[in-house]
Amino acid sequence: METRKNILRGSLFGALTMPSAAFAEWGLNMPVGVTEISRSVFSLHMTIFWVCVAIAVVVFGVMFYSMFHHRKSRGAKSAHFHENTTVEVIWTIIPVAILVAMAVPSAATLIEMYDPSDAEIDVQITGYQWKWKYDYLDEEVSFFSNLSTSRDAIYNAEQKGENYLLEVDKHLVLPVDTKIRFLLTANDVIHSWWVPDLAVKKDAIPGFINESWTIIEKPGIYRGQCTELCGKDHGYMPVVVEAVSKEDYAAWVATIKAEAAAKADLAGKTWTLDELMTEGEQVYLKACAACHMPNGEGLPGAFPALKNSPIAVGDVAAHIDIVVNGKPGTAMQAYKDQLSAVEMAAVITYERNAWGNNTGEAVTPNQIADMSWDMDRLMTVGEEVYGKACAACHQPNGQGIPGAFPGLVGTDIVMGDIGAHIDIVVNGKAGSAMQAFKDQLSPEEIAAVVTYERNAWGNNVGDSVKPSTVASWNGGEK
Amino acid sequence: MSVAADTKKLVARLVLGTVLMFGFGFAMVPIYNVFCEITGLNGKITRTGESEQPLVVNQDRTVKVRFISVFNEEMPWEFEPMQKVYQVNPGQMQQTAFVATNPTANNMVAQAIPSVSPSEAAQYLQKVNCFCFDRQPLDAGATAEMPMVFFIDPEIPEHLDSITLSYTLFDITDQQQVAEAKNDNNDKRSTL
Amino acid sequence: MNSFFSAMRSTLSSFLGVQSEKQREEDFTNGKPIHFIASGLILAAAFVVVVMLVVEGVLALAQK
């Protein structure tokens, strides 16, 4: 296979592709790219380009010669010939020969591109209006990749960065020297996934699956865009591929999986009182016992006791607050950056039930997580999320686009029942362009954006949503 | 013959041509489908496989078959292949299933549309029993197992050693209701 | 029949984009339109078949 490919590619290349490197640096030309395929495509491109230039030089040369010498003002008298079959046959055969010569390496490269043999890594790429979703099929890793350029940059309110419109929040991380297969499909309309440096461009079509592949040879960041008109924000769904060494890739997969697992712990797992107590005791001994003493009696005069203290048996919220945020002016630290939400929930539960405190209350990790989400933070984050996920349709000012996307100012959904509002964001609205955001946004982000929508643009409903409400949201609880 | 008569005849022919070409536009739909089924163009596969099981099982090679599930639009179901990857010998009968759950509070109807990649492999992936193109209703909160039995045609060329079969799940609840409303007027209220 | 083959020849050379004045006069004095339409269809079909065969050949070569 390999040798034949080389024969097929033939001698036509080589010499012709030499002067092209200069072009690439000016940003005038197709990138040479970082795969064997992209280099083949590049040399095909340069070959056909020079062939075209040669044809043009000859044709226009003859034409200009004629225009100059056979003009009436120079006294040219017109000849009378108007047919010469031999000449016509010759000038037909030459282009045919050139084209046949071009067809051979073209077919060879095309066949190579279509090599369907098995790959080491399969990535499913799904086009959405207007973002990409990447599923690493063998790794159970999956995420959305959104444009990360700010709206202010787009609307010229701030400086445009180096990678303006070609930057995303999460890169498609891939190992080098590994055959990677892309399985492309779409969620709504046809998109097309293109990375020039990989010479991969393939349409993503709803209901159908397409495939393409690549072997990246050089670590680096390669940027591309959607190339099939897919609606309003077609220009705002870039592709960013980050090629890393195999080791770094393995490490990246491990990290992203650990993050996912931590998240799942928080949101997914239901903690029983016993589990929290067991975990809590560990945490207590590690983080609290030095001051509050293992028996919870503290060191009188220096560190208060927890046994039967107003904090530990009183209002849960106050208890959570002091653990999360500490108590200014005292030795009580803020633990929010030191302990995970699970650990804090466990230790608070432990403190409220150990040493005869026996309140019987279990604090869930979600309650802890909610703590850090006060109204201000919800609104700040909500505005960011809104800009990223909602403003494209509903517009930054919430007015929507009449006839296409409903406005959010003063409408029933944002002013009315908060449950219905959460539900439409979490689960989408069937038969409309409103997507289900549960897989695209975190519970925190959804809580923030719902809160934002209910309080921005003069809506001022005044209520807010906690992430835990969203995390446990089930379409059924309407 | 007079020019007027000539013209009339000519115009009649040209109008006929126009009508035929208009019809041809529509005829391209079935032609295309037949063409797709023969060539596997676009990874389309036959609606319901009624293929015979081949007698020979080629033990010398295996083909990797990967199943993936895709959701269209805001389709909220959970829908997963029971096992994502199979290594099968060509000719070997393999049974699998997709598990679908409707987590919403509404009764819904879905339809799974299959697609095979690479498209030339479509004609070699034979499905004996499949839920493709079937309408799958699921009550709120219900789960169903959607079984399929397939085998790889032993004729499959050597260079095809890895096949992907995707199912895209479409929410057709609304269409289904419209269809039902049209089909019987017996005051059948929607369960929504 | 003769005129049909002459039409075939004319059509074939028209695919290349070359035709002599003499042949053209011949076509327009003795040729029948139906022969040109028929040969056009036949040769277009033949062209499709030939290209398809070439493709088959190329694929057979590549996937051996």
Added chain:
Amino acid sequence: MSTADITAEHHDDHHDHGPAKGLSRWFFTTNHKDIGSMYLWFSLAMFLVGGSMALVIRAELFQPGLQLVEPGFFNQMTTMHGLIMVFGAVMPAFVGLANWMVPMMIGAPDMALPRMNNWSFWILPFAFGMLLLTLFMDGGAPNFGWTFYAPLSTTYAPDSVTFFIFAVHMMGVSSIMGAINIVATILNMRAPGMTLMKMPLFVWTWLITAYLLIAVMPVLAGVVTMMLMDIHFGTSFFDAAGGGDPVLFQHVFWFFGHPEVYIMILPAFGIVSAIIPTFARKQLFGYASMVYATASIAFLSFIVWAHHMFTVGMPLAGELFFMFATMLIAVPTGVKVFNWIATMWRGSMTFETPMLFALAFVILFTIGGLSGLMLAIAPADFQYHDTYFVVAHFHYVLVPGAIFSIMAAVYYWLPKWTGHQLNEGAGKFHFWMSFIGVNITFFPMHFIGLAGMPRRIPDYALQFADFNAIASVGAFIFGLSQLIFVWNVIQNIRSGKKAEAKCWEGAEGLEWSVPSPAPYHTFTTPPQIEGAK
């Protein structure tokens, strides 16, 4: 056959030999010259409307970032620009030229079906009026590109898509009626002695174009009808959920779309083949080859459509087939250029305005053709597809191709229409401004396309900024220079030196045997044809 009796039959409603007075002249006219003029004025209006939209696009793209329009409106502009230029400017202009010139070139008194002629014109203002009014609808005008790929144009389309579909139906009906009329005129109305083999090449190319129109406009009507049914009647031709296929849409569309490309360029070949011999004072080289090659291009244009769809995921065999077929049929198109150059070779050339446009056509169309050849190479097309390289390619073929040929034709025949000699100064000024503007606009697009800028985006990454700015400047030069054209045409109608019957020294053909301006009715008695073409 006799043209006398058809004359009697169709002209019995106005025995006088001048036009009716007032507006009713234009509403009820069956005169090919009146209708031709209306087509041309309509086309000019649409050219200016569509051009203004292009200027909105270029103004937004002058700098990175969003300055003037929102992305949604930008998409409406690109869509409407494409639709209006293809169906409203280029095609009606060619039909207008055919109306004016075909009867005069073949010695016929009028078109074969004058009443239908009136009707096929008057459909157009309504079709485009409706299309333009969608801009003011809720949800806006069509925003899915002139290629309107499903499901963006069906499930995800704004409400105005229904009006778009009806507008396309109406333009289709108009084009088909126009085409039938032209075929009937050419086949049945030729003066005695004007055999097929003596017809000017413009008549030949239009005959073939008319057949193409009859073959593919119904397919376009079919595909939009299927869309209509998908949107409103619950079918699923293009909806995967119901077992349909969005890719099928592309196949049917390009089955129409590729021959459509030739519809927009074959009459231009005819025009250039009339102008170059006139100003080279030498007979067209290889007339026979040109006629035959045009016919076979038309035939073969039906089997290469999927080269517009290389990235759609066709099987390898399909890709190879369409790549080979496309490369091969490029040849008969390419050798036409050699024929024109051979016509100039050892001629006695002068460079009046029509000739300048025709020569620019040859050069710039060739550049467009060569980039087309590059696009035919499927593996490379993966990098070119849907980038500005493609935009550069088809604008080179359509603007300095189709549009320049129309301008050349207007300048060439204007003295015949108005009876006044051309203002060469204004004409040449218009030419040079257009020529410079067109190249500044479209040449840099090759570079930004290769460097990776997708088409149909309202905003772009910073590395494309310089060339986009240049292209925008060029677009405004080109756009504004068309005002010279409008001024020149109006001036020419109003005043100017009296033009002779044969106002170009080297011109050949029947149209130059009638006085300038051409009388309202020409060839009421068929002319005597000699050996000339």
